[in-house]
Amino acid sequence: MMYQDIFDNTNDTSVVDFSKKSYLLKTIKRRFLTYGYRQIQTSTLEQYDLYQSITGTVHPDKMIKVIDPSGKILVLRPDVTIPITRMLASLNQVQSPEQPLFYISEVFRHSSDQQAKNEQTQAGIENFGPSTVELDAEVIALAIHTLRDLGFDSFKLEIGQASFFRELLELLNLTKAEKSELQLLIQAKNISEINRLLGDLTIQDELSTFIQQVPFLYGNFMEVINRAEEIALNEQMKDKLKKLKKLYEILQFYEVENDVSLDLGLINHMDYYSDIIFQGFVENVGKPVLMGGRYDQLADQLNATIPAIGFAFDVDFLVEAMDQHNLFPEVKTDIDIVLLYEKTRQRDAIKSASMLRYQGYRVYTEQLTAKECNPPASTSLVRYENDQQLLEHVNRSTSFTDQNDLLRLIRQREEDV
Numbered sequence: 001m002m003y004q005d006i007f008d009n010t011n012d013t014s015v016v017d018f019s020k021k022s023y024l025l026k027t028i029k030r031r032f033l034t035y036g037y038r039q040i041q042t043s044t045l046e047q048y049d050l051y052q053s054i055t056g057t058v059h060p061d062k063m064i065k066v067i068d069p070s071g072k073i074l075v076l077r078p079d080v081t082i083p084i085t086r087m088l089a090s091l092n093q094v095q096s097p098e099q100p101l102f103y104i105s106e107v108f109r110h111s112s113d114q115q116a117k118n119e120q121t122q123a124g125i126e127n128f129g130p131s132t133v134e135l136d137a138e139v140i141a142l143a144i145h146t147l148r149d150l151g152f153d154s155f156k157l158e159i160g161q162a163s164f165f166r167e168l169l170e171l172l173n174l175t176k177a178e179k180s181e182l183q184l185l186i187q188a189k190n191i192s193e194i195n196r197l198l199g200d201l202t203i204q205d206e207l208s209t210f211i212q213q214v215p216f217l218y219g220n221f222m223e224v225i226n227r228a229e230e231i232a233l234n235e236q237m238k239d240k241l242k243k244l245k246k247l248y249e250i251l252q253f254y255e256v257e258n259d260v261s262l263d264l265g266l267i268n269h270m271d272y273y274s275d276i277i278f279q280g281f282v283e284n285v286g287k288p289v290l291m292g293g294r295y296d297q298l299a300d301q302l303n304a305t306i307p308a309i310g311f312a313f314d315v316d317f318l319v320e321a322m323d324q325h326n327l328f329p330e331v332k333t334d335i336d337i338v339l340l341y342e343k344t345r346q347r348d349a350i351k352s353a354s355m356l357r358y359q360g361y362r363v364y365t366e367q368l369t370a371k372e373c374n375p376p377a378s379t380s381l382v383r384y385e386n387d388q389q390l391l392e393h394v395n396r397s398t399s400f401t402d403q404n405d406l407l408r409l410i411r412q413r414e415e416d417v
């Protein structure tokens with residue numbers, strides 16, 4: 001191994017980035033709590049078999065595998081929605097239903113992109129309540145409310161319908177490869193390639209015309225619904241549109257309707273979604289900062305019937321987006337008091353530092369030497385010199401007699417501020 005390799009592919013967080021991330025997580029957490037969500041955590045190591053047996057999960061090549069001493073294959077948590085569903089599915093039916101849940105967890109997904117990290121922090125919610133438009137609307141309102149709390153003023157939550165498109169694909173009788181090609185082309189709104197693919201396939205004209213329209217079915221929520229209603233192919237599609245209309249109506253009660261748009265060609269990277277899906281975009285940032293949707297059938301694969309909806313923020317990506325939009329408050333210094341001392345005053349200095357720490361102050365100490373010392377920034381500086389002891393606070397220097405006097409002065413100045 002090259003020495004340089006040891007430094008590659010790490011995911012360390014510096015002091016400044018950590019404080020930004022903590023600020024962001026605190027804000028998100030506070031908002032999740034106000035909607036009645038409670039925090040949980042799932043295991044970091046999961047059974048590989050669980051993920052392999054479920055359809056719609058992370059691709060096996062993307063999972064990071066670990067082999068335990070008995071030879072069993074485990075994976076580092078590649079997703080949080082699946083293990084939470086597993087947790088709920090394993091609960092005794094007699095138990096009362098879980099509250100809505102939230103998490104702040106690392107997920108591990110291998111990416112072929114050299115720049116992308118294998119480890120991301122997600123802050124998300126999962127709500128195992130009834131499969132209703134009311135709950136869908138509340139979850140969307142929560143996502144928007146959180147983005148507003150973080151300070152974003154121009155963002156969009158793009159809403160789509162996973163089953164709308166899936167049912168369309170069913171009507172087409174395509175092979176798996178053709179289906180995913182068409183899906184990707186529609187998502188990329190690549191009209192010329194869609195036409196080429198449709199030309200190669202034998203499909204009824206009516207269906208072909210409809211598919212050509214799907215990439216254009218995005219934009220203003222009600223406008224898209226009206227356009228889609230005109231070309232809807234069957235009753236199921238009409239029902240889906242009716243449900244979306246109802247959703248929009250409720251979003252108006254939450255006063256978030258201007259922050260949503262509709263994209264009937266939207267596809268999320270996870271295949272477990274069964275109904276509405278959504279992605280959150282902030283201005284000038286190309287990738288979505290949050291993804292989610294309803295996944296009513298995921299628990300079926302674990303022998304349980306648990307409709308659910310959820311979403312997750314990509315926290316690291318959100319930090320970048322907030323940086324770009326200058327949304328972090330100025331980082332305050334983490335040190336309250338810097339205490340510098342000459343060797344002869346070491347005893348007094350350490351005793352004062354201990355006293356101040358017991359009082360809850362964050363104290364940094366350093367011995368004054370011939371070398372220039374470089375203490376961190378702080379509002380108060382205490383100096384124990386050979387012949388005097390001083391408190392310097394915002395350009396004012398006062399001598400103090402003993403520990404009690406020092407504490408009194410520090411408190412007094414805090415009150416003055």
Ligand SMILES: N[C@@H](Cc1c[nH]c[nH+]1)C(=O)O
Nearest residue numbers: 081291292293310311312
């Ligand atoms: N687990 C999904 C996000 C999500 C949470 N709940 C529903 N969807 C993801 O990683 O993209």
